[in-house]
Amino acid sequence: MTKNFLEINNVDFNISGTTKVKNVSFSIQNEGDIICLLGPSGIGKTTILRTIAGLEKINNGTITINNKTISSKKIHMEPEDRNISLAFQENSLFPHYNVEKNILIGTEKKSKKKKKINPKEIINFLNLKKILNKYPHEISAGEAQRASLARSLVSNPDLLLLDEPLSNVDQSFKEEIQVELKQLLSKSKITTIIVTHDSYEAFYLGSKCGIILNKQLKQFDDPYNVYHFPNSVEVVNFLNRGILIPAKVISENSLENKDLGIIQGNFVKHYPNGSDVKLLLQPEDLEHDDKSNLKLEVVDRKFRGTNFIYTLKTESNLQIPVFVHSHHIHQHEVDEKFGIKRPIHIDHIVCF
Amino acid sequence: MFSNKLNLWFLSSVLISFLVIIPILTVSLSFFEDTSRYFEILKNTFLYEYIFNSLSLLVGVLILTFILGVGSAYIVSFYKFPGVNFFKWALILSFAIPPYIYAYSLFAFFDNYGTAFTILRNIFGEGEYNQHIPKFDGMFGLILSISFSLYAYVYILARSSFLYQSQNLIELGKNLGFSKIKSFFSVILPAARPAIVAGLSLVAMETLAEFGAVDFFSVNTLTTGIYNAWITFDDLAFANRISFFLLLFIFILFLTENLSRKKAKYHLDSRGGFKQKEKTKLSGVNSFFAFSFCFLLFFLSFLFPLGQMLYWTIKFPENLFDVNVINLLLNTLYLVTLSSFVLITFALISNYGNRVSKNKTLNFLSTLSISGYAIPGVILAVAFITFIAWFDNNIIKSLGFLSIKKVFIGSILGLVIVYFIRFYSLAFNGIKSGYEKINVSVDESAYLLGYSKRKTFTNIHIPYLRNSLLFVVILISLEIIRELPITLVLRPFNFETFATTAYISASEDMLEAAAVPSLFLILIAAFFITISSNYILKEHND
Numbered sequence: 001m002t003k004n005f006l007e008i009n010n011v012d013f014n015i016s017g018t019t020k021v022k023n024v025s026f027s028i029q030n031e032g033d034i035i036c037l038l039g040p041s042g043i044g045k046t047t048i049l050r051t052i053a054g055l056e057k058i059n060n061g062t063i064t065i066n067n068k069t070i071s072s073k074k075i076h077m078e079p080e081d082r083n084i085s086l087a088f089q090e091n092s093l094f095p096h097y098n099v100e101k102n103i104l105i106g107t108e109k110k111s112k113k114k115k116k117i118n119p120k121e122i123i124n125f126l127n128l129k130k131i132l133n134k135y136p137h138e139i140s141a142g143e144a145q146r147a148s149l150a151r152s153l154v155s156n157p158d159l160l161l162l163d164e165p166l167s168n169v170d171q172s173f174k175e176e177i178q179v180e181l182k183q184l185l186s187k188s189k190i191t192t193i194i195v196t197h198d199s200y201e202a203f204y205l206g207s208k209c210g211i212i213l214n215k216q217l218k219q220f221d222d223p224y225n226v227y228h229f230p231n232s233v234e235v236v237n238f239l240n241r242g243i244l245i246p247a248k249v250i251s252e253n254s255l256e257n258k259d260l261g262i263i264q265g266n267f268v269k270h271y272p273n274g275s276d277v278k279l280l281l282q283p284e285d286l287e288h289d290d291k292s293n294l295k296l297e298v299v300d301r302k303f304r305g306t307n308f309i310y311t312l313k314t315e316s317n318l319q320i321p322v323f324v325h326s327h328h329i330h331q332h333e334v335d336e337k338f339g340i341k342r343p344i345h346i347d348h349i350v351c352f
Numbered sequence: 353m354f355s356n357k358l359n360l361w362f363l364s365s366v367l368i369s370f371l372v373i374i375p376i377l378t379v380s381l382s383f384f385e386d387t388s389r390y391f392e393i394l395k396n397t398f399l400y401e402y403i404f405n406s407l408s409l410l411v412g413v414l415i416l417t418f419i420l421g422v423g424s425a426y427i428v429s430f431y432k433f434p435g436v437n438f439f440k441w442a443l444i445l446s447f448a449i450p451p452y453i454y455a456y457s458l459f460a461f462f463d464n465y466g467t468a469f470t471i472l473r474n475i476f477g478e479g480e481y482n483q484h485i486p487k488f489d490g491m492f493g494l495i496l497s498i499s500f501s502l503y504a505y506v507y508i509l510a511r512s513s514f515l516y517q518s519q520n521l522i523e524l525g526k527n528l529g530f531s532k533i534k535s536f537f538s539v540i541l542p543a544a545r546p547a548i549v550a551g552l553s554l555v556a557m558e559t560l561a562e563f564g565a566v567d568f569f570s571v572n573t574l575t576t577g578i579y580n581a582w583i584t585f586d587d588l589a590f591a592n593r594i595s596f597f598l599l600l601f602i603f604i605l606f607l608t609e610n611l612s613r614k615k616a617k618y619h620l621d622s623r624g625g626f627k628q629k630e631k632t633k634l635s636g637v638n639s640f641f642a643f644s645f646c647f648l649l650f651f652l653s654f655l656f657p658l659g660q661m662l663y664w665t666i667k668f669p670e671n672l673f674d675v676n677v678i679n680l681l682l683n684t685l686y687l688v689t690l691s692s693f694v695l696i697t698f699a700l701i702s703n704y705g706n707r708v709s710k711n712k713t714l715n716f717l718s719t720l721s722i723s724g725y726a727i728p729g730v731i732l733a734v735a736f737i738t739f740i741a742w743f744d745n746n747i748i749k750s751l752g753f754l755s756i757k758k759v760f761i762g763s764i765l766g767l768v769i770v771y772f773i774r775f776y777s778l779a780f781n782g783i784k785s786g787y788e789k790i791n792v793s794v795d796e797s798a799y800l801l802g803y804s805k806r807k808t809f810t811n812i813h814i815p816y817l818r819n820s821l822l823f824v825v826i827l828i829s830l831e832i833i834r835e836l837p838i839t840l841v842l843r844p845f846n847f848e849t850f851a852t853t854a855y856i857s858a859s860e861d862m863l864e865a866a867a868v869p870s871l872f873l874i875l876i877a878a879f880f881i882t883i884s885s886n887y888i889l890k891e892h893n894d
Contacts, residue, residue, distance in 0.1 A: 050796075054799075055799070078799070079799040080799045080800070080801075080802050080803060085800055086796070086800050088793040088797065090793055091791060092793035092794050092796070092797040093794070093797075094794060094797075094798070094816075095816055096812075096815045105801060106801060108801070108802070151797075151801075155801060
């Protein structure tokens with residue numbers, strides 16, 4: 001018997017007769033854990049949530065909660081019997097009730113959990129006080145999404161499923177909600193699966209992140225590992241936070257690139273000397289140094305508030321991203337030369 | 353939870369589809385049956401006349417309704433002038449006048465020594481006015497009667513399409529330097545094409561199904577042919593054979609409309625990119641013309657027949673006492689209540705079934721079920737009688753049971769069943785459009801909040817659908833109050849409605865006596881239209 005809170009074993013997730021994600025296995029170890037599923041639009045993230053909620057059936061594999069099978073080829077527990085709450089991405093508020101009634105309807109659900117959630121607290125934290133008397137058609141998409149989130153939270157479910165919960169929320173308010181949501185979920189011990197395509201949101205909220213690409217769960221790991229130790233080229237490309245450059249392994253702790261020269265560091269995986277590999281170079285891996293004799297041409301500069309991301313062109317036409325704090329003493333314009341500190345040292349070397 | 357096994361909504365959908373298929377099958381099978389010699393006689397004499405007249409009538413009505421409907425919709429949607437808000441509503445009142453009552457009014461007004469004559473005599477004194485008063489009877493009168501009664505279908509649909517046309521599209525026309533006329537023909541009209549074609553299709557179907565006015569003007573069309581074959585020659589098989597031609601007509605019409613439209617979407621969604629149009633304010637001569645056009649249309653389509661019926665009721669008050677208004681009202685209400693209840697119950701079950709089961713067969717059955725609206729009432733009535741007679745002779749009697757004919761023919765039950773087939777699409781589509789506004793995720797949220805399907809239906813769906821249900825009841829009431837051929841053929845002995853009383857008086861050449869039931873019919877229908885006008889003319893997609 002498994003000891004995990006939620007266990008998904010070899011499940012194919014289907015919708016309308018089409019398999020969206022194949023042979024998925026992952027688990028949530030403890031009650032109260034938050035995990036995030038990341039992937040591009042239309043990949044099947046929502047289908048996974050709908051299936052866990054019981055809105056779609058499965059033909060193979062099993063889904064168990066607290067050692068009880070809720071979905072398999074033969075077993076299908078009805079959604080109303082699962083005590084799982086799903087906050088939909090689109091407006092799913094009851095159209096003939098005002099926002100307050102819509103939220104409080106969540107409290108009518110019989111929850112076995114001892115710890116109750118105070119609706120007032122949720123209404124305050126999601127800033128819904130002003131719209132309590134309004135009807136769903138009178139509020140914005142962001143407000144509807146927050147009200148829907150509130151309704152799911154007050155129902156105090158065993159498992160909370162959030163489908164892009166903050167996609168319509170203003171950027172200014174988003175970070176504040178993320179912080180409070182994380183605190184609230186952890187305080188209330190509500191196990192949560194969040195689906196998002198925002199990697200920063202996933203890395204912040206989730207203790208584990210699953211990356212879904214090409215009909216598969218490609219990686220399921222800690223956010224740090226997903227970012228720094230991606231397990232496939234597809235994950236690297238999806239996260240889009242670095243490039244793969246050609247290099248040759250020259251020793252146990254170094255490799256060489258034609259344009260950048262020798263790069264030192266710790267290999268995550270062992271490669272024999274002389275192997276031709278693709279090295280993952282992330283923006284934080286290179287350091288700026290005006291005095292360096294390794295100069296590359298600036299082809300683009302993106303201002304990101306706290307930092308700049310420079311795109312530098314090498315002799316063999318590689319375009320390398322480099323991170324520089326925006327407090328850096330001087331800026332480099334496009335076409336100017338940009339110095340790279342030598343020797344290049346990367347803490348963990350990821351190659352494919 | 354979404355099982356495909358036999359369940360309530362599946363069985364009810366099968367039952368409804370079966371009911372709709374009965375007349376189509378009966379008519380189609382009867383086509384190959386032997387008929388009496390009347391068919392040979394008629395084939396050599398009147399059949400081609402029936403077809404030619406039906407076609408001529410169709411073309412005439414379509415042209416006139418297009419001009420009246422699109423013209424008035426364009427004026428009230430794009431321009432501001434005195435009375436525009438009144439006309440926006442007033443122009444749908446023509447729905448309260450069935451074509452046969454319009455025909456009575458038209459005939460009575462222009463008849464020798466009719467109302468026009470009386471007006472001229474009162475103004476100018478005695479004179480030989482009859483020879484100068486035009487006569488609107490025969491095919492021309494028929495086209496006018498049907499067009500003024502039905503143009504509102506085109507008006508309503510064209511207007512709603514004009515309202516939701518993107519301002520950007522119109523501004524684009526201006527930007528390209530189009531004149532108002534060129535903008536209308538190159539941008540506005542093509543964008544509204546699906547709505548206009550849909551409106552014209554409804555008009556076409558109603559025209560082919562029209563019985564009262566056609567019969568009154570003695571124009572031989574396929575519809576009157578069916579009725580006469582049955583009533584005059586007592587030849588059901590022949591009636592069904594003509595019905596087959598008429599059904600073919602309607603089928604071709606359906607096909608043409610669908611093929612011409614395909615999946616093209618000509619107007620933008622109101623969500624996203626929709627910008628409410630700024631109406632152009634008219635002044636001077638233009639304002640006068642816009643006002644005059646709308647007023648004339650309102651006058652001719654509503655005030656004129658209402659006035660004529662009112663005039664006769666006042667002129668011949670004794671008729672008021674000959675007609676048992678209370679009895680007619682109760683009969684009409686009885687039919688309306690019973691039919692609405694049955695229609696709404698089944699339409700709700702079917703819609704709910706479609707929503708939760710996502711079953712393709714169920715979806716197909718629903719599409720089939722709503723096609724009854726395209727079948728003319730006369731055909732439905734005759735085919736129903738044919739089927740019951742066949743069923744009674746071949747099944748019931750052979751099993752040794754008593755005849756069931758009396759249970760279904762000349763009974764309220766039979767009448768309600770055929771109303772059901774004819775008006776099921778109104779109930780189904782009315783509820784469906786209400787359901788479409790409730791996101792499926794609303795149901796799913798309810799399940800996840802622990803609601804059973806029944807609780808979701810009673811606590812979420814029904815309260816939200818309340819307005820749609822009310823609107824459906826009003827539409828059904830309007831149709832049943834005005835309905836003539838089905839009621840005429842299938843009603844129990846001595847059971848009359850306002851429509852049948854008016855028809856019987858008119859067919860007995862007592863037009864003045866037809867005025868009282870006609871007037872009540874118009875007033876009740878106008879009342880229903882007025883209370884539902886907010887729905888019919890709604891300007892927001894909420």
